[in-house]
Amino acid sequence: MPSLEDELFPSTPGKFKIDRGHTNMNRQFQRCFASTSTMFLWALFLIALTASYLSFQSFVDSGNRYITASWGGIQWEKQIRNSAHIQRPAGMSVLVTGAAGFVGSHVSLALKKRGDGVVGLDNFNNYYDPSLKKARESLLNRQGIVVVEGDLNDAALLAKLFDVVAFTHVLHLAAQAGVRYAMENPGSYVHSNVAGLVSLLEICKSADPQPAIVWASSSSVYGLNENAPFSESDRTDRPASLYAATKKAGEEITHTYNHIYGLSITGLRFFTVYGPWGRPDMAYFSFTRNILQGKTITIYRGKNKADLARDFTYIDDIVKGCLGSLDTSGESTGSGGKKRGPAPYRNFNLGNTSPVKVPTLVNILEKHLRMKAKRKIVEMPGNGDVPFTHANISLAQREFGYKPTTDLQTGLKKFVRWYLSYYGYNPKDVQ
Numbered sequence: 238m239p240s241l242e243d244e245l246f247p248s249t250p251g252k253f254k255i256d257r258g259h260t261n262m263n264r265q266f267q268r269c270f271a272s273t274s275t276m277f278l279w280a281l282f283l284i285a286l287t288a289s290y291l292s293f294q295s296f297v298d299s300g301n302r303y304i305t306a307s308w309g310g311i312q313w314e315k316q317i318r319n320s321a322h323i324q325r326p327a328g329m330s331v332l333v334t335g336a337a338g339f340v341g342s343h344v345s346l347a348l349k350k351r352g353d354g355v356v357g358l359d360n361f362n363n364y365y366d367p368s369l370k371k372a373r374e375s376l377l378n379r380q381g382i383v384v385v386e387g388d389l390n391d392a393a394l395l396a397k398l399f400d401v402v403a404f405t406h407v408l409h410l411a412a413q414a415g416v417r418y419a420m421e422n423p424g425s426y427v428h429s430n431v432a433g434l435v436s437l438l439e440i441c442k443s444a445d446p447q448p449a450i451v452w453a454s455s456s457s458v459y460g461l462n463e464n465a466p467f468s469e470s471d472r473t474d475r476p477a478s479l480y481a482a483t484k485k486a487g488e489e490i491t492h493t494y495n496h497i498y499g500l501s502i503t504g505l506r507f508f509t510v511y512g513p514w515g516r517p518d519m520a521y522f523s524f525t526r527n528i529l530q531g532k533t534i535t536i537y538r539g540k541n542k543a544d545l546a547r548d549f550t551y552i553d554d555i556v557k558g559c560l561g562s563l564d565t566s567g568e569s570t571g572s573g574g575k576k577r578g579p580a581p582y583r584n585f586n587l588g589n590t591s592p593v594k595v596p597t598l599v600n601i602l603e604k605h606l607r608m609k610a611k612r613k614i615v616e617m618p619g620n621g622d623v624p625f626t627h628a629n630i631s632l633a634q635r636e637f638g639y640k641p642t643t644d645l646q647t648g649l650k651k652f653v654r655w656y657l658s659y660y661g662y663n664p665k666d667v668q
């Protein structure tokens with residue numbers, strides 16, 4: 238007597254005995270479906286089972302279509318290889334994460350211009366207007382750089398990229414940026430700056446050969462540090478915002494991967510980077526927009542009515558710092574997840590070395606825009622801001638000749654020109 242299981246799942250190999258004789262078959266048939274009502278129930282059950290199987294299949298298929306539509310396939314791989322193609326002797330092939338971002342787009346273009354291969358990765362999230370990111374992507378596309386749309390946490394996509402190209406370097410700039418937004422959306426900082434970073438490092442450590450990694454830390458890691466100017470050897474264990482804490486966590490996490498797997502790591506502590514194609518969430522950008530629209534701008538002020546100050550650093554100087562870091566990164570020593578020897582682990586300040594007070598920044602914008610700002614001065618809310626930043630850059634200077642050359646007057650003039658041309662004003666109106 239067959240068990241109930243045998244009857245329900247007769248196709249299990251070796252369990253269902255095919256009885257070829259007509260009479261035998263009839264007997265079996267009768268045994269299984271003793272009455273018409275049982276037969277009816279069985280039929281219903283089988284129809285339901287088939288229907289749910291078919292709908293599951295179509296769900297899986299449509300999921301696959303979605304995945305393969307966004308990346309993968311022979312044509313896609315060919316584009317990636319072309320984009321990564323090195324066109325100078327001893328050049329590098331660089332995976333740039335956050336390539337449609339402010340710093341990412343500038344450095345990608347500079348790398349391509351000097352003959353290095355570049356493949357971009359960006360998730361085009363809507364933290365700020367994604368159309369600006371798309372416009373930056375178009376600039377990159379025109380120079381033969383492909384920007385893959387995808388998230389750092391998509392391990393399958395990262396693995397595929399490393400399958401297709403043996404990247405010599407990763408310039409990791411993708412992140413959830415912004416100091417004050419961390420109070421609104423803390424999860425996004427953990428998602429990108431912690432989980433995303435680990436996801437990327439996991440792929441890099443397993444790659445063979447392993448790439449050298451240069452990534453964006455932040456001046457905000459100095460937090461409540463009061464030694465001025467800030468040196469790399471100063472304390473960084475008192476972050477003032479969750480953003481800063483995730484960047485500090487990044488420095489510790491990358492150290493672990495350097496220590497265990499022999500990945501070459503360089504962290505760059507950027508100091509309030511500004512310039513053309515910049516980030517609309519930053520003060521210089523939103524002040525410009527609001528001044529032009531006649532809206533009031535809010536200027537924060539510190540304790541005892543002290544003005545806040547930042548070591549504003551122009552994008553072209555930052556690009557030079559990124560290239561210098563990549564060129565001197567040294568090699569990762571491991572392969573396929575195994576360390577073979579010690580690899581470089583470095584952190585550098587990339588700043589301008591001359592802090593400017595926020596009200597002075599507004600004065601400069603007023604001059605270039607030929608418009609007066611409507612100012613509202615408020616006490617700095619407890620939102621993660623620090624009173625001032627000031628970089629000591631001697632380490633980067635010594636290591637790769639980093640030397641910023643653009644002051645805030647000159648840099649903002651270039652920014653305002655770009656802003657007016659990009660958003661449709663006549664650049665001739667600007668000083």
Ligand SMILES: O=C(O)[C@H]1O[C@H](OP(=O)(O)OP(=O)(O)OC[C@H]2O[C@@H](n3ccc(=O)[nH]c3=O)[C@H](O)[C@@H]2O)[C@H](O)[C@@H](O)[C@@H]1O
Nearest residue numbers: 414415416455456457507508509519520535536537545622
């Ligand atoms: O260098 C860094 O580490 C950081 O620089 C900037 O952070 P932040 O210096 O706060 O830059 P902004 O948001 O442009 O603010 C600049 C100054 O303007 C002030 N501010 C900002 C906004 C505002 O409405 N009013 C105002 O007075 C801020 O308090 C700050 O002192 C970036 O947003 C961070 O992503 C980066 O990591």
